[in-house]
Amino acid sequence: MLNKEKYIETNNTKTYIGIILILFCLSNVFFNSFFNIEILKFFPTKVGFLFSFILGILGFYLIRSEQSKLRFINFINLNTNNNNFNGFLTLCILILILVTIPPVINWFILEANFSGDSREACTGEGACWTYIKVWLKRFVYGMYPNEEHWRINLSFFLVVGLGLIGIFVKGKLKKFITLYYVIIYPIIAFLVIYFLISGGSFNLLWVETGAWGGLSLTFIVSFFCLIFCFPIGMLLALGRRSSLPVIKYFSVTFIEFWRGVPLITVLFMSAVMFPLFLPEGMFVDKLVMVIIAISLFEAAYVAEVIRGGLQALPRGQYDAAKSLGMGYWKMYTFVILPQALKLVIPGIANTFLALVKDTPLIFVVGLLEIVGMLNMAKTNPKWLGFAMEGYVFAGIIFWIICYSMSKYSQKLEIKFKTDR
Amino acid sequence: MKKIIPQAITLLLIFLIFGFFTYNANVNMSNRGMEFGYSFLKRAASFDIQFSLIEYSRESSYARAYLVGLLNTLLVAFSGIIFATILGLIFGIARLSKNLLIKEFAAFYVEFFRNLPLLLQLFFWYYAALRILPLPHETEGFHNFYITIKSLYTPSLVWENLSIFLYLIVFSIILIFLLKNYLKKIQEKHGKQFPILIISIVILLLVPSSAFLFGGSSFEIEYPVYKELSATSGTFIGGLAIPPEFIALFLALSLYTGTFIAENVRAGIEGISKGQKEAAASTGLNQKQILNLVVLPQALRIIIPPTTNQYLNLTKNSSLAAAIAYPDVVLVFAGTALMQTGRAIEIVSITMATYLSISLAISAFMNYYNKKVAITEK
Numbered sequence: 044m045l046n047k048e049k050y051i052e053t054n055n056t057k058t059y060i061g062i063i064l065i066l067f068c069l070s071n072v073f074f075n076s077f078f079n080i081e082i083l084k085f086f087p088t089k090v091g092f093l094f095s096f097i098l099g100i101l102g103f104y105l106i107r108s109e110q111s112k113l114r115f116i117n118f119i120n121l122n123t124n125n126n127n128f129n130g131f132l133t134l135c136i137l138i139l140i141l142v143t144i145p146p147v148i149n150w151f152i153l154e155a156n157f158s159g160d161s162r163e164a165c166t167g168e169g170a171c172w173t174y175i176k177v178w179l180k181r182f183v184y185g186m187y188p189n190e191e192h193w194r195i196n197l198s199f200f201l202v203v204g205l206g207l208i209g210i211f212v213k214g215k216l217k218k219f220i221t222l223y224y225v226i227i228y229p230i231i232a233f234l235v236i237y238f239l240i241s242g243g244s245f246n247l248l249w250v251e252t253g254a255w256g257g258l259s260l261t262f263i264v265s266f267f268c269l270i271f272c273f274p275i276g277m278l279l280a281l282g283r284r285s286s287l288p289v290i291k292y293f294s295v296t297f298i299e300f301w302r303g304v305p306l307i308t309v310l311f312m313s314a315v316m317f318p319l320f321l322p323e324g325m326f327v328d329k330l331v332m333v334i335i336a337i338s339l340f341e342a343a344y345v346a347e348v349i350r351g352g353l354q355a356l357p358r359g360q361y362d363a364a365k366s367l368g369m370g371y372w373k374m375y376t377f378v379i380l381p382q383a384l385k386l387v388i389p390g391i392a393n394t395f396l397a398l399v400k401d402t403p404l405i406f407v408v409g410l411l412e413i414v415g416m417l418n419m420a421k422t423n424p425k426w427l428g429f430a431m432e433g434y435v436f437a438g439i440i441f442w443i444i445c446y447s448m449s450k451y452s453q454k455l456e457i458k459f460k461t462d463r
Numbered sequence: 464m465k466k467i468i469p470q471a472i473t474l475l476l477i478f479l480i481f482g483f484f485t486y487n488a489n490v491n492m493s494n495r496g497m498e499f500g501y502s503f504l505k506r507a508a509s510f511d512i513q514f515s516l517i518e519y520s521r522e523s524s525y526a527r528a529y530l531v532g533l534l535n536t537l538l539v540a541f542s543g544i545i546f547a548t549i550l551g552l553i554f555g556i557a558r559l560s561k562n563l564l565i566k567e568f569a570a571f572y573v574e575f576f577r578n579l580p581l582l583l584q585l586f587f588w589y590y591a592a593l594r595i596l597p598l599p600h601e602t603e604g605f606h607n608f609y610i611t612i613k614s615l616y617t618p619s620l621v622w623e624n625l626s627i628f629l630y631l632i633v634f635s636i637i638l639i640f641l642l643k644n645y646l647k648k649i650q651e652k653h654g655k656q657f658p659i660l661i662i663s664i665v666i667l668l669l670v671p672s673s674a675f676l677f678g679g680s681s682f683e684i685e686y687p688v689y690k691e692l693s694a695t696s697g698t699f700i701g702g703l704a705i706p707p708e709f710i711a712l713f714l715a716l717s718l719y720t721g722t723f724i725a726e727n728v729r730a731g732i733e734g735i736s737k738g739q740k741e742a743a744a745s746t747g748l749n750q751k752q753i754l755n756l757v758v759l760p761q762a763l764r765i766i767i768p769p770t771t772n773q774y775l776n777l778t779k780n781s782s783l784a785a786a787i788a789y790p791d792v793v794l795v796f797a798g799t800a801l802m803q804t805g806r807a808i809e810i811v812s813i814t815m816a817t818y819l820s821i822s823l824a825i826s827a828f829m830n831y832y833n834k835k836v837a838i839t840e841k
Binding site for chain 2: 122123125129132133136137286287288289290293299300302303304305306307308311312315316319320321322323396399400401402403404406407414417418421430431434435437438441442445446449
């Protein structure tokens with residue numbers, strides 16, 4: 044009993060020295076990067092840094108012990124400091140954080156400009172958020188006329204609202220949900236977007252698709268491609284597993300072709316080559332062409348994901364369905380697809396994520412969604428030199444969208460996990 | 464009958480659609496006085512390309528320009544693949560670390576770069592990050608490396624009789640491969656083990672270096688030298704100049720693809736049950752043997768197929784180069800050459816065929832590999 048107490052006590056002095064050494068090392072780095080003050084002035088810069096680094100490693104070595112009285116020291120030892128190498132890595136990352144975070148916060152908030160509405164307001168060293176404020180309408184709505192923005196907002200709310208109906212439907216109507224989402228909802232959404240955003244009837248001003256742009260265009264393109272690529276992909280996946288050779292090899296060629304080429308060449312093709320294939324005088328809108336091209340492209344990927352799910356189902360499921368006297372379509376709609384789709388939710392979510400991340404590529408055909416608008420605003424002679432702010436702004440928006448999508452898909456995966 | 468009708472309808476539809484398109488294309492092209500053919504490839508291209516690995520001038524043919532673009536694509540894809548693999552390995556293993564800080568840092572890297580569009584990252588590096596770099600006359604340099612807004616200047620090697628050296632490298636790789644098979648056979652027969660890794664490193668070092676002694680190969684290091692044009696402008700001469708387009712594309716591609724590879728590596732290592740390691744340990748293998756003979760072969764079986772897919776994605780994504788004017792095959796051929804000749808169908812089809820053949824080759828390799836490593840069940 045006595046021995047043990049003594050052991051802990053000697054350990055404690057060692058621990059305190061270690062903590063002091065680590066704190067000294069970190070504060071040296073911190074003052075150096077934040078205030079440009081050198082604590083170790085008597086050394087040349089490089090040697091000073093190295094010296095404090097070695098002190099830090101020594102500190103991590105000293106605080107390492109089996110058991111300590113201090114709770115947080117135990118936590119540190121267990122999670123970040125269980126051997127010399129891990130202690131070294133921990134110190135490296137702490138220093139990296141201390142060196143990078145202060146300048147980033149400085150740029151983002153402390154020295155940034157938020158006020159004013161012209162270029163002159165931006166005087167500080169930091170970011171110029173005034174630029175984003177002034178251009179925000181363009182980044183969100185593109186070249187769409189200012190007085191008509193309510194139409195985009197309204198249709199956005201309508202489409203989202205109609206999409207949420209499925210959550211509230213209960214009871215008898217529930218079996219029609221799939222039908223609603225696969226057929227009725229896309230048609231309604233298309234009509235809403237066509238009549239509201241395009242205009243031309245009901246006393247609404249006609250706005251050509253060339254004027255659409257910004258974040259709203261990103262949403263429109265990804266929304267339609269999401270809706271279209273899923274059924275096409277499902278048919279292709281079924282086709283690839285079909286026993287009819289013509290359908291099978293057609294699906295295989297189709298899928299492998301689209302998966303083998305980059306999206307940018309597909310868009311090039313739709314812009315420069317496809318018009319040659321249309322009859323004289325026939326004209327397909329750029330936006331429609333882009334949506335078709337991206338949908339076909341992503342459908343090939345969706346098809347491969349669904350095929351994975353179909354292959355993973357045990358043969359017994361097919362046999363059981365057949366022995367009940369079900370035909371091909373009945374078997375697939377009521378037995379096979381519901382199970383297979385459940386298996387491939389993460390894969391499909393990943394494909395959809397890729398689709399959203401691919402939408403900026405439509406700049407190839409001259410449509411400017413948010414990244415395209417940024418590139419245009421960047422070259423405006425009044426607002427030169429704010430590329431960074433623009434990309435950071437778009438990056439934050441895209442990151443929030445994509446991150447929440449991937450988290451949601453993980454949640455779905457857990458929800459639909461049925462034990463076998 | 465039930466089987467023939469749907470197939471016949473599909474065939475008919477395909478024929479109708481293709482026929483419709485070809486007919487229209489014929490009519491349109493004859494209306495505009497265009498003719499179909501690939502003879503334009505031999506004509507002089509008469510445009511400049513900023514960055515090229517092989518000799519190229521304005522008098523070179525379109526076919527040559529295509530080759531320049533293709534090599535540039537392969538260059539950025541190859542270097543991107545190597546760096547992305549390194550990043551993926553490091554961060555994939557780091558995500559499984561017992562160190563909480565390291566784990567969170569790796570997770571941050573993966574979640575951050577994976578959820579941003581590649582094009583946005585590319586623009587960020589090219590238009591925002593690399594624009595902060597100094598001008599040539601302001602740069603200080605670091606051991607003969609000069610990083611400027613115009614290019615990254617590094618020392619380069621000027622070779623004499625390079626081919627002999629390269630042949631010897633290929634020769635030594637074949638030698639190692641043969642030797643490895645031979646030693647493995649001996650091991651299977653007599654149970655005797657050889658230090659294969661050390662032998663192959665020695666061969667790889669010794670055989671090519673004999674080119675300097677007997678083959679007459681030699682090289683000199685050429686350093687970039689600053690040349691002042693006026694008081695506030697200058698340039699570097701000599702050495703190797705790596706254009707910022709390449710750097711931006713390389714960084715964006717490898718950082719983006721590295722996240723996916725990291726996830727693959729993590730899934731591969733996590734996919735091996737603890738029982739495997741314990742079983743190996745109980746048969747008396749040591750830590751190194753467990754890793755080499757039990758864990759890695761199984762983990763690689765899970766890791767390699769999706770990772771080859773990522774390599775393929777990286778190669779296809781390198782076509783984004785067109786957005787920042789890095790002269791890859793899309794920009795040079797589907798961009799500039801198409802603008803000049805107006806031969807949309809020919810050029811787009813060649814470009815697509817290029818990517819298709821690359822990806823078919825890679826997926827053929829993948830199928831071969833999958834077959835080779837597949838578990839043969841009894």
